[in-house]
Amino acid sequence: MEKPSVTQRKRLKVRARRLLTRRVLPFVAALFLATPMAAPVSKSMAHASGVQTKLPSAQAMQAVFFDQQLHDLYRDLSVEQQGxxxxxxxxxxxxxxxxxxxxxxxxxxxxxxxxxxxxxxxxxxxxxxxxxxxxxxxxxxxxxxxxxxxxxxxxxxxxxxxxxxxxxxxxxxxxxxxxxxxxxxxxxxxxxxxxxxxxxxxxxxxxxxxxxxxxxxxxxxxxxxxxxxxxxxxxxxxxxxxxxxxxxxxxxxxxxxxxxxxxxxxxxxxxxxxx
CATH class of the missing domain: 2.40.440.10 (L,D-transpeptidase catalytic domain-like)
Structure with a gap:
């Protein structure tokens, strides 16, 4: 069986990472959108440690995911080297x-x-x-x-x-x-x-x-x-x-x-x- 080239392996790796990202990010974002759950969790953690813990907002998490995915795409395209x-x-x-x-x-x-x-x-x-x-x-x-x-x-x-x-x-x-x-x-x-x-x-x-x-x-x-x-x-x-x-x-x-x-x-x- 012919071994895949370096370029083919890179493309498969990129596609796999994108597929995983597209499946996982919406799910994780949805968890943070469930704001009614945030208060009990924060309260429980504060009670256990004695320190108030503030969870990041859904909007903040979305911004992080958005920035990460675009940085990944920017890196995969290798356009920085091109100016x-x-x-x-x-x-x-x-x-x-x-x-x-x-x-x-x-x-x-x-x-x-x-x-x-x-x-x-x-x-x-x-x-x-x-x-x-x-x-x-x-x-x-x-x-x-x-x-x-x-x-x-x-x-x-x-x-x-x-x-x-x-x-x-x-x-x-x-x-x-x-x-x-x-x-x-x-x-x-x-x-x-x-x-x-x-x-x-x-x-x-x-x-x-x-x-x-x-x-x-x-x-x-x-x-x-x-x-x-x-x-x-x-x-x-x-x-x-x-x-x-x-x-x-x-x-x-x-x-x-x-x-x-x-x-x-x-x-x-x-x-x-x-x-």
């Missing part, structure tokens, strides 16, 4: 779980993260398979012409701004336009990216998104606000993430806020086993 910080990953996952709770996503279990805190010379787009715990794509992506040179520092939701727009998107259908195969993006963060469809902010391939362009000009070329992709990968990425997956575009803007960054909703979605 994706946990802070950005946490925001992206929180929004993904909120959108899933609202029924806005398909069942693909894919999350695309673009981090415009990084320069255009670095690979700053990730497509994550959350079910398998794998990075499907990690590549270059361009920002809008008026968002900045090598670094994207300005963002806008306005028509003809030629800037990138921050926030959460849900991918729509593809079409063939002036850039060839392109993917429509529906912005769902009011005031930040909800004009994406009318602005024709889409995923498409571009010759100016390449290592060769970087070598020649010291940065990527820039779009009119679209997250433009390398020509040798854009079709595969469109195939993978189209029709109902989550895209999170992160950037350095202290004014950005989103109703989808509700951690309580994210925790309940994760612990209920819906993800």
């Amino acid at each position: 994706l910080t946990y802070a950005v990953f946490l925001k992206a996952m929180t929004g993904y779980l909120n959108l899933e709770k609202e029924g806005k996503l398909s069942g693909k279990k894919l999350l695309t993260v673009i981090d415009f805190d990084l320069p255009s010379t670095e690979k700053r787009l990730w497509v994550l398979d959350l079910a398998a715990g794998q990075v499907v794509f990690h590549t270059l992506v361009a920002h809008g012409h008026n968002s900045g040179e090598n670094m994207a520092t300005a963002f806008s939701n306005e028509n003809e701004s030629n800037m990138s727009s921050l926030g959460f998107y849900v991918t729509q259908a593809e079409y063939t336009g002036k850039h060839g195969r392109s993917l429509k993006l529906q912005g769902v963060d009011e005031g930040y990216n909800t004009n994406a469809l009318t602005r024709a902010v889409v995923m498409h391939g571009a010759d100016y998104v390449s290592e060769e362009f970087i070598r020649q000009y010291g940065r990527l070329g820039r779009s009119l606000g679209c997250p433009a992709l390398p020509m040798d990968q854009h079709s595969q990425i469109i195939d993978a993430v189209g029709n109902g997956t989550c895209l999170f575009l992160n950037g350095n803007d202290a004014s950005y806020s989103s109703k989808y960054l509700n951690q309580e909703v994210a925790m309940s979605t994760l612990l209920s086993g819906n993800s």
Whole structure:
């Protein structure tokens, strides 16, 4: 019998741990939700030891479980070595779980993260398979012409701004336009990216998104606000993430806020086993 490879063993171990976590965490959380039991137990322990013992609240326990499970996934994906910080990953996952709770996503279990805190010379787009715990794509992506040179520092939701727009998107259908195969993006963060469809902010391939362009000009070329992709990968990425997956575009803007960054909703979605 052929021995499983190291990669296969790792995948089996990850899947087994996730399965166990999904079964155990909701059960443990449910125990702490049974608050009528907490008072007698606490009273009994205090009587026995003479010291008042306060049990952690159900909400505190849920927060611990939520943080642990996301840290485990972050570690399994090995994206820290690729430059994706946990802070950005946490925001992206929180929004993904909120959108899933609202029924806005398909069942693909894919999350695309673009981090415009990084320069255009670095690979700053990730497509994550959350079910398998794998990075499907990690590549270059361009920002809008008026968002900045090598670094994207300005963002806008306005028509003809030629800037990138921050926030959460849900991918729509593809079409063939002036850039060839392109993917429509529906912005769902009011005031930040909800004009994406009318602005024709889409995923498409571009010759100016390449290592060769970087070598020649010291940065990527820039779009009119679209997250433009390398020509040798854009079709595969469109195939993978189209029709109902989550895209999170992160950037350095202290004014950005989103109703989808509700951690309580994210925790309940994760612990209920819906993800």
